[in-house]
Ligand SMILES: Nc1nc2c(ncn2[C@@H]2O[C@H](COP(=O)(O)OP(=O)(O)OP(=O)(O)O)[C@@H](O)[C@H]2O)c(=O)[nH]1
């Protein structure tokens with residue numbers, strides 16, 4: 001991995017076996033390695049192997065084997081804006097056997113790997129099988145639907161929530177970190193549209209309407225969520241390839257929004273320190289006047305200069321963070337984003 005000083009995030013996909021995690025990883029890389037909407041993805045270690053697997057799928061139609069217990073794999077991706085602007089985000093990514101999230105035996109090799117990655121994750125991609133969702137939406141439309149429980153079970157909602165909740169609590173308790181942003185990644189969008197017999201966007205509109213009841217964890221207070229769909233059939237189809245960029249742009253934006261909150265908190269605390277110091281300086285100066293330059297006055301004055309210098313550096317950083325966040329917000333205009341279950345006003 002490179003040692004460039006760009007932000008680093010960890011991401012975990014959470015989805016049952018056959019939900020489409022490995023297919024997304026491969027097809028997304030297949031598209032983004034060539035560049036989609038001025039974004040590129042590269043991986044020094046694994047790029048060639050991922051492209052080879054993707055080429056095999058294109059040539060032979062052979063889908064990847066289900067990932068097994070020992071087949072989990074970390075990827076270090078770098079998101080890049082082309083040679084002129086360079087790298088913008090490092091992404092530590094894990095692909096693993098979906099069975100790990102329903103595995104009751106903690107002896108399986110991949111379960112602790114997944115738990116650790118979840119703890120560190122700044123963003124969690126909840127992977128929902130679009131075909132399963134499509135069948136449920138279609139049954140709603142034709143009036144044969146029999147409640148939420150069976151489809152929630154098929155999508156693994158209970159298991160996903162059971163993995164996520166303890167990880168988020170531990171992340172807050174042990175690392176002092178906020179909850180991860182959430183991307184609800186509806187895969188197999190091609191199948192979703194076929195099953196619902198509607199254009200993909202319309203079908204996704206129907207899915208979106210029901211998601212808060214199907215996946216409450218992604219719409220609970222304090223959680224930032226993007227709902228988006230993807231299909232490996234998008235690769236090579238111009239604007240449709242946008243589905244591979246949007247999740248990363250959202251992950252990056254939410255990471256920056258957290259950074260901005262941290263920086264603003266720092267500057268507030270810094271202002272308070274500056275004001276308290278100034279008060280002490282004023283008291284001492286009144287007491288000793290200009291004649292006696294006490295050591296304490298010199299100390300406090302040096303401290304004031306340090307505080308002001310640090311504040312200037314952090315303010316500059318904040319300006320850069322805000323500019324970058326604004327750019328990403330513009331790129332995400334129209335995306336389905338929710339803050340604590342309420343649609344964000346970006347459409
Ligand atoms: N039509 C269609 N089928 C897809 C798509 N993505 C995945 N599939 C199908 O879904 C199957 C499972 O996909 P995988 O990517 O292997 O699923 P996974 O989540 O990695 O599964 P595990 O490794 O077992 O956890 C594939 O063999 C494909 O048949 C898609 O975009 N469109």
Ligand SMILES: [Mg+2]
Pocket residue numbers: 021022023065066067095096097098
């Ligand atoms: Mg897999």
